[in-house]
Amino acid sequence: MRAAIKEYNYDWLMGSTLSAAAKFPAGTEKEIAWAYRYIPYFKGIVKNFVDLGPPGIYFMDLLAEYYQNILDAHAQGKKIAATTFCSTPVIFYAMDIVPLTFEVLTAIGAMVWRRGMFDYMDYCCEVGMPETACSAQRGALGAYLAEMGEDIDLVVCDTPGVCDTNANAFVFAAEYLDKPFYQLNYPSTIGDSRSQAYHVKDFQAMIGFLEEQTGKKLDYDRLAESLKELEAQDAITADLEDMLMLVPTPIPPIYTLMIYAGRFCFAGHPGYTRLLELLRDQAKKRMADGIPGLKAGMEKLRVLMCYIDHYTVDMNFYNYLEERGIANTGSILTRNFRDYNPYCQALEGSCYGVDIATPEAMLETVAQMNARLPMVRSIRGPYDQHGMWLDECLALARLYHVDCIIYNGTPGCRNTWGMVKPFARDVEKQGIPVHIMNDDAFDDRVESWEATRERLDEFFTVRGLL
Amino acid sequence: MQLFHDVANHIECQPLNDWRAKNRPVVGYTCSQVPAEIFYAAGILPMRLRGIETDGMDIGDAYYGPFICSFPKCLLQLAGKGAFKFVDGVVITPGCDAMRRLDECWRKAGEDYQGIIPDFFYYFDVPHKAEGHGMEWFVEEIEYLIAEIEDHFSVEITDAKLREAIAEYNKGRRLLDEIEAIRSAEGGTVSGTDMFAATIAGTVMPRALYNAQLEQWLKSLKEQPPAENARKRIMLIGSITDDVDLFRLIEFGTDAVVVSENLCFGVRSEGRPVDEAGNPIGALAEHYLGESACPRMYGRHKQRLAVLQEKIEQSKIDGVIMQNIRFCDLHGAENALFEKALEAQGIPCLRLEREYGPMIDKGRLKLRINAFLERLGRRRQYARSN
Numbered sequence: 001m002r003a004a005i006k007e008y009n010y011d012w013l014m015g016s017t018l019s020a021a022a023k024f025p026a027g028t029e030k031e032i033a034w035a036y037r038y039i040p041y042f043k044g045i046v047k048n049f050v051d052l053g054p055p056g057i058y059f060m061d062l063l064a065e066y067y068q069n070i071l072d073a074h075a076q077g078k079k080i081a082a083t084t085f086c087s088t089p090v091i092f093y094a095m096d097i098v099p100l101t102f103e104v105l106t107a108i109g110a111m112v113w114r115r116g117m118f119d120y121m122d123y124c125c126e127v128g129m130p131e132t133a134c135s136a137q138r139g140a141l142g143a144y145l146a147e148m149g150e151d152i153d154l155v156v157c158d159t160p161g162v163c164d165t166n167a168n169a170f171v172f173a174a175e176y177l178d179k180p181f182y183q184l185n186y187p188s189t190i191g192d193s194r195s196q197a198y199h200v201k202d203f204q205a206m207i208g209f210l211e212e213q214t215g216k217k218l219d220y221d222r223l224a225e226s227l228k229e230l231e232a233q234d235a236i237t238a239d240l241e242d243m244l245m246l247v248p249t250p251i252p253p254i255y256t257l258m259i260y261a262g263r264f265c266f267a268g269h270p271g272y273t274r275l276l277e278l279l280r281d282q283a284k285k286r287m288a289d290g291i292p293g294l295k296a297g298m299e300k301l302r303v304l305m306c307y308i309d310h311y312t313v314d315m316n317f318y319n320y321l322e323e324r325g326i327a328n329t330g331s332i333l334t335r336n337f338r339d340y341n342p343y344c345q346a347l348e349g350s351c352y353g354v355d356i357a358t359p360e361a362m363l364e365t366v367a368q369m370n371a372r373l374p375m376v377r378s379i380r381g382p383y384d385q386h387g388m389w390l391d392e393c394l395a396l397a398r399l400y401h402v403d404c405i406i407y408n409g410t411p412g413c414r415n416t417w418g419m420v421k422p423f424a425r426d427v428e429k430q431g432i433p434v435h436i437m438n439d440d441a442f443d444d445r446v447e448s449w450e451a452t453r454e455r456l457d458e459f460f461t462v463r464g465l466l
Numbered sequence: 467m468q469l470f471h472d473v474a475n476h477i478e479c480q481p482l483n484d485w486r487a488k489n490r491p492v493v494g495y496t497c498s499q500v501p502a503e504i505f506y507a508a509g510i511l512p513m514r515l516r517g518i519e520t521d522g523m524d525i526g527d528a529y530y531g532p533f534i535c536s537f538p539k540c541l542l543q544l545a546g547k548g549a550f551k552f553v554d555g556v557v558i559t560p561g562c563d564a565m566r567r568l569d570e571c572w573r574k575a576g577e578d579y580q581g582i583i584p585d586f587f588y589y590f591d592v593p594h595k596a597e598g599h600g601m602e603w604f605v606e607e608i609e610y611l612i613a614e615i616e617d618h619f620s621v622e623i624t625d626a627k628l629r630e631a632i633a634e635y636n637k638g639r640r641l642l643d644e645i646e647a648i649r650s651a652e653g654g655t656v657s658g659t660d661m662f663a664a665t666i667a668g669t670v671m672p673r674a675l676y677n678a679q680l681e682q683w684l685k686s687l688k689e690q691p692p693a694e695n696a697r698k699r700i701m702l703i704g705s706i707t708d709d710v711d712l713f714r715l716i717e718f719g720t721d722a723v724v725v726s727e728n729l730c731f732g733v734r735s736e737g738r739p740v741d742e743a744g745n746p747i748g749a750l751a752e753h754y755l756g757e758s759a760c761p762r763m764y765g766r767h768k769q770r771l772a773v774l775q776e777k778i779e780q781s782k783i784d785g786v787i788m789q790n791i792r793f794c795d796l797h798g799a800e801n802a803l804f805e806k807a808l809e810a811q812g813i814p815c816l817r818l819e820r821e822y823g824p825m826i827d828k829g830r831l832k833l834r835i836n837a838f839l840e841r842l843g844r845r846r847q848y849a850r851s852n
Contacts, residue, residue, distance in 0.1 A: 128802020160594035164563045201599035417531030418567025422574035
């Protein structure tokens with residue numbers, strides 16, 4: 001890694017960037033226009049959020065707070081836990097632990113910085129991780145392996161049984177940095193009593209590990225508060241999901257990213273409730289005014305991202321959807337699988353409910369919720385077993401009236417690349433066109449955005465969709 | 467020994483054909499965490515599926531994506547070509563993401579290639595942890611597997627039969643252990659190539675026949691005088707391989723001998739004998755999950771490192787060759803951690819990335835191995851001169 005990059009604490013650098021960006025809209029219109037001239041490399045992403053108005057600005061605030069929490073953790077006597085986007089932060093906040101999610105931080109860096117996360121990704125390889133390991137972790141992880149970020153105190157991973165490359169990156173981090181490690185391990189089935197019981201036992205063991213590491217007992221009153229907040233968040237998310245089903249939808253393509261990024265960082269936290277309220281209110285107003293979410297004012301096509309979105313610089317992917325008039329009905333990351341969502345009716349046993357009556361009920365709630373976060377719900381076990389990836393995508397395609405399904409991931413995703421071709425064939429049999437993107441969602445060097453865009457255009461043209 | 471090499475180098479081999487000639491069933495399995503004793507107890511020949519003798523990748527590439535290890539692709543290729551049509555059943559496990567997707571890819575290929583899916587096609591869910599509920603899950607998985615075998619093949623697998631099977635398998639384990647002791651001792655007369663062929667053969671041959679062959683081999687080894695002591699002593703570790711040629715590449719025409727290995731098809735998978743006294747299912751679970759040395763068992767890196775370090779010391783290893791198949795991140799990352807720890811202790815290491823298959827990058831590998839052996843040679847010279 002270049003010495004110049006090592007000069008800056010990564011968390012401070014990103015936190016400061018986001019914090020400055022969040023202050024941007026405080027100026028007058030003229031001041032903002034002038035200020036953009038001073039940030040040519042950041043303008044693309046900042047403008048996207050500023051133009052969204054209150055939800056966009058608040059979203060930048062929240063992300064800045066996420067970094068600030070990491071930066072302040074040790075001074076406040078809190079431990080920092082490196083964890084995955086597949087793991088709910090609810091339990092960490094209830095135990096006064098600051099979660100640090102590699103994938104979220106990689107996505108932020110990849111979108112914000114013109115040079116992407118390349119230096120950090122490559123650093124992981126310099127110290128021995130294979131270049132074929134998933135870029136979602138390799139990005140931010142590189143900074144921590146290079147000791148350029150805050151010191152991680154423990155590693156909690158919940159992808160064994162779901163994603164080897166993800167789990168492997170966390171194991172590598174724990175061993176390389178010599179930190180305590182816990183794994184939540186997922187069986188190949190979901191919804192049956194045996195796997196439900198396994199989720200709870202595994203989660204109980206994790207709490208034991210966290211209690212041992214922090215020297216504090218889980219505060220169930222605090223957990224109850226977080227779960228009440230989560231109740232409110234799930235209800236608002238359900239409203240947003242309802243609006244996402246409308247044709248045209250009043251939800252802009254970028255909203256789905258904000259919904260899931262907020263959940264990964266702040267589920268159960270009042271700040272996330274506020275973000276969802278802002279998103280819902282703005283969407284409701286658009287709906288009442290009969291205005292589609294797309295800036296062009298016309299919805300030409302509706303896509304379902306069956307895996308993840310594309311996160312490289314300036315949010316090019318979301319801008320592309322806007323330019324082409326394509327509504328984004330979400331990805332594997334968007335859905336929360338709360339039991340009252342319409343799609344849950346079609347996926348029996350795959351969803352969770354919230355019960356805060358007793359400590360045991362709360363524990364069951366969080367364990368089952370955690371087991372339904374992205375990847376750990378959808379891509380465990382055979383993709384064509386009842387309620388799994390194929391069923392889920394077909395159910396969503398019907399409910400959200402999509403015209404096509406697009407797969408996007410990273411070359412590191414051995415799990416989905418091991419099944420996406422048969423999956424695509426099964427989906428196509430149902431009359432839904434599928435496009436498999438060959439890029440890396442976090443690394444433009446694998447395929448340039450320009451090439452990715454051309455391939456998307458080619459797909460839409462050849463299949464007669466646009 | 468010739469029989470071991472014949473079995474190790476061909477999917478269809480004489481012992482397998484002899485077994486089938488008597489209309490006895492054969493079940494293929496994909497991972498060292500499947501307890502072979504269960505099949506033995508049912509009168510079924512368990513056969514570890516191998517990707518050797520692949521002559522193309524068109525079928526493997528058609529169903530799997532591009533960023534997948536070539537080992538499961540070779541298995542799928544062979545399945546699609548009908549190379550495993552003789553098996554009466556297949557058990558697939560989530561050894562890694564690519565291997566567990568063999569379940570779907572094989573089933574989907576079966577829609578296009580007639581007759582490649584045996585009637586008994588079973589997914590065996592192995593957890594990634596052996597503690598508490600992980601072990602309970604695995605015990606249940608073994609019980610379910612037994613029930614399915616009993617139902618499908620109309621057999622009864624009693625505790626007594628399981629104990630008998632465990633005893634027979636343990637006999638082989640003890641013999642291998644004795645041979646391994648000769649191999650790893652100074653003046654050992656066992657080549658890595660022969661030892662690896664023998665352990666691969668153990669995943670295919672009927673156990674009684676295998677044990678008899680091991681006994682003969684051990685007897686002949688005991689009668690041999692010690693070998694010259696000057697060869698460089700190599701340990702080979704990393705991704706799955708069932709290709710004896712990888713050992714040959716290190717040993718043929720060089721002054722090196724692979725005196726130890728830590729490989730999925732190697733002697734490590736035999737491990738210590740299974741407990742013969744207690745509950746047989748619990749004992750099998752403890753052996754196949756509790757003692758697993760695979761990096762898929764997350765959080766056990768330090769234990770695995772300790773095992774390596776012990777072996778390195780016991781076998782007086784001069785250098786460790788660490789290989790991983792491209793896209794095998796589990797071994798790729800673990801090799802890096804091993805290299806960091808072992809080099810810090812002054813143990814020379816070579817990391818190699820390769821493709822699985824009929825040694826397609828033999829020249830490149832040979833060049834790097836030879837360079838590594840030169841390094842070891844200079845090290846010896848330096849040690850002697852100081």
